[in-house]
Amino acid sequence: MAAPGRAETLAASLPGQAARPPRSPWQLALARLGKSRLAALGVIILLAMALSAIFAPAIAPYDANAQDLFSITAPPSPEHWLGTDDLGRDELSRLLHGGRVSLLVGVLSALIATGIGIVVGALAGYYGGWVDAVLMRLIDVMLAFPAIFLLLILFSMIGSSVSGVILFLALFSWMWLARIVRGEFLSLRQRDFIEAARAIGVPGGQIIRRHLLPNVVAAIVVSTTLNVAYAMLSEASLSFLGFGVPPGTPTWGNMLNAARPYYTTYPLLAIAPGLALTLAVLAINWVGDGLRDALDPRR
């Protein structure tokens, strides 16, 4: 939702669809090194962000909501490293606390989406027939919705909350994973070892868990990682438009929203949260790509 082309392009380049050039072993090694370097860098950035988010209350110089109404939109100073916002709140503290909510939204909604995606994909792929037909039509309908429109309408109607944002973002981002899982299951379930397991009366749930799911772990891990980035960008977009996490709660999107009237005069208020978000998403994408390569069975 954050930008057209993103979700689909990423999904299109998931395992099984990505094209790969032939390379000499030397080239391959070099490429892997380069890739894994980015992935390592991504992991380091993410770890740093996660730690600073977890310990935000301890390391933030001020309470994120403490207002100093009489030092409004102050420029950076030794007291406020990144200055203060339009209510005199310390920008750095809000940035740290904002990372907390943004990451939380990203991780939780990606996990929920993954859960839904696995269940729906597994059911459709394993049972096939009308179950598959019904679930696939549902996926088609869900994919036909312009997600941002619907989410904006939903939040404007029901009012927004952090949990609402997490839940509804998850509800609109599980479909690609479900399709992948289903596809893999459909092809796998014709294979001999599954037929054999079924023949000797192994229950369906057990077959799914023991034999089928391990084959789609790579897809699941990669898709979850990318969904974290997607959810973070979406949260920021919704909050920027004023219909995401309730205003006042520090998130990077809310900070961007609040900075908007002042961004020509106090650009730092808009630059800082945007950079933080970009960096986080960048790191997640690097890690996602690294994971894809590492987990690709064909490598």
Added chain:
Amino acid sequence: MGRFILRRVLGAIPLLLGVAVLSFLFMQLAPGGPDAMFARNARMTAEQLEQIRHNMGLDQPAPVQLARWIGNLARGDLGVSYSQYRPVSEVIRDVFPNTVLLMAAGLSLALVLSLFFGILAARNPYGLFDNVTSFISYFGLAMPVFWFGLMLQLLFAVHLGWLPSAGMRDPDSGGILDLLAHLALPAFTIAIGSIAGWSRYVRSSTLDQLGQDYVRTARAKGVAGPAIIRRHVLRNALIPFVTVVAIDAPLYLTGAVLTETVFSWPGMGRLFFDSLTVRDYPVLMGCLMLGAVLIVAGNLLADVVYGLLDPRISF
């Protein structure tokens, strides 16, 4: 072929019906119902409210309303706007061309740039150019689109003053150059994600083709590199790319909401956002349906184009 298209078009109808029904249900679930916009007005009496509900058919039972909404939809009637008191189709028709213009400009920009960068990168994989574009693409994919827009605006419009910061045209000039100047920043903003994503896609699918046997054969026969790319590789590499583009293109509507808000572009995104703040549900539903139609049409187009371009697929 014709039957294939027909089949797909017919298949899209239940899909849109599903979207319509779901949209309607969402509206019904709205606290205060779709008439919340009027109910919130402290100066409106209960009788006036009842009259308005009656005039809009909101006093009918939900199934009746649903049947009427679907029936009207089938005839292309999207109802009457709550805030502008005129047909929704008219409201949308006023601004849709502007969004199409923005989307088209963004798409063309994305196509040209991603093909350029992608093919160039594929010619020397893991070379300097490839690595640099790869690194930049990562940023392009990671940036929130509205933030990128704000930054462009800040740099090119506010600080450098090279381009207008908002709107679609000046009241005086209104020429094509003026339009292009206004279009530049929003088009680039809306396209940045696809430029980044597509150029990587073009690169890898070009590389994929370059590794195929027929290319090796051609090379062995002494055909020059650029000629191979032009004659053989591009065509085959473009097939999957075209489908990606067709699927992605409708999502520009989504990007338009954010981009148009940042650049005050007079299009669907602005209409949607303005309607949202006054809770003009018929217009919101109209936007939703139009978005769904575009997405479904994009997917349809992807299928058809895939079939047309790839001789291996028969119908």
Added chain:
Amino acid sequence: MIDPRPDSRRNAPAEPRTLDDLAQARIDGRLSRRNVIRRAVALGFGAPVIATLLHATSDMAFGVPTARAEDKQPVSQTAPTKPEGEAQQGGTIRAGTNQEPDTLHPWISQTVTGADVYVAIIEGLLAYDATQQLQPSLATAFSIGDDGKTFTFTLREGVTFHNGDAFTGDDVVNSWKMIMNPDFGAFNQNGWDKIEDITIDGSTVTMTLTEVFAPFLSYVGVGRICPSSAIAAGPDEFKQTYGRNPIGTGPMVFNEWKSKEQITLDRYDGYWGDPTKIDRFIYRIVPDDNTMLVQLRTGEIDLIGSASTVSASRLDEALGFDGVTIFQHSTLGWQHIDLKHVDFLRMTKVRQALDFATPSKDIIEKLLKNRVIPSVADQAPGSWAWDGSIQPRPYDIEQAKALLAEAGLTPGADGTLEGKIPTEDPQVGDGEVKPFAIELWFVAGETESERVCQVVAQSWNSIGVKTEVKSQDVSTIWGPEGYQFTENMTGCFYAWYNGNDPTDKFYWHSSQIPASTTGSGGNLPAYFHLYNFQEEIDRLTDAGDLETDQEKRKAIYFEVQKLLHEEVPVVFMYWLVAFPAARDTIGGYQPNAFTYLTWNVNEWYRAG
């Protein structure tokens, strides 16, 4: 090193002893923020005073990187602008708005920005001028019968609509009928619904009312008259098409409306009065405030006003623009804190105490930099019904504490006041014991409201009234789940906007208490319990609506204002001030509180 000024030590400022000393020391940079706070506390100043002191000195101390124009201030314009240079004939004037009009149909438009445009196209029998006086328009004269129920208008002769139709009494009658047609669904039937019958006698139109209704002219007198030919299309057609293609008798003809971009009006050469000097008026829709200011500076737009003005927070920036004048005028919007009448808030003394404990003066002078006007009641300063003799309660913590003690509230274990809530008699605490805890609400996203609420809460907390600032988005706060429908002690900070007539039944009358969570009416505080002075205010506001003699009416509204000030049903804070702006080449522009943007468009011109 030799000190060139041997006496400098002796001349060094003495240890700050007063507030002024402190402020000066802070401005001179002799004291850090922390020290200012420490010393102020030592000198015994309360938190709000310290806060405002810091604010007053913070700009100087830290330097705000906006364009500051110390010598330029907003201008109060009491006559049309008269720039140097000849008035040009022809040309275009462009105004900017940050909100697109919903429709130009005068009977269904709900926005000020819509009215800002349609008043140039469609006229009423009468029109307000910049001093809140009714002036002739389509009627050249009017009279009110002795019974107060008969209004006679003499119609102007030789007036034609833009489509060539002659304007007659039939247009007035048809307008009335359509506004009252339930299938049409006019947004506001006020006044029109009091008409029993309209008779036409040549160019004389007589309206007979079912009852006396003093604000009649402020609704029907200035109500817009549409041509019969357009009305004849029927309610649906008329409603759906006229708003995008309005036809009237005004000085400008509708030309074109490009959605989300601009509305264009042209001069009407057949106008009955002085035709406009300009050829064209363009209303540009610029949703972003940043962009609007930029366009004002570069001359892409010539003026802003009425629905869109410079926000107080951008004023310094805008004052720095060359070739642009910023105006200021009071508005009819009053900011106040609703006090929902439940528990302790039903007691007059408690409400008075909260008024004493609200640092309005500091908020107005320091936080809002005097860019608002203090209010004591619900009539705007400058309006004929305004009682200028009432003084606001001073900020007096001791008096507040004393009043709260008289109401039976004493500090509990944690310092929060507690006492018995009133049951039968609102003034006597005889029920269960409760702590005095107030939720203070504001609409999320309104930065200025948030700032004000924070300062108020700080002060109320300091006298033991546990005050928590809360916010919700605009649709939730006024929706069925809003603060006014929960039986907590709450305050809510927001603005009401008066009409040009002083009628104020809407805010206080018992008939205006919403009957349900979606009901109508502006008397929100009395939702659970009637005001303790409800009978009196009902009687007075009714009387005001029934009295057509302006002097007698004035006396009634003076009484209302005294009662409101005494009883403090809400804490009156301030009147909003608007900051319109225009480029210095625009003549004839006279922004004010009582009219819409284009009310005198035929006087506008470009100077050059």
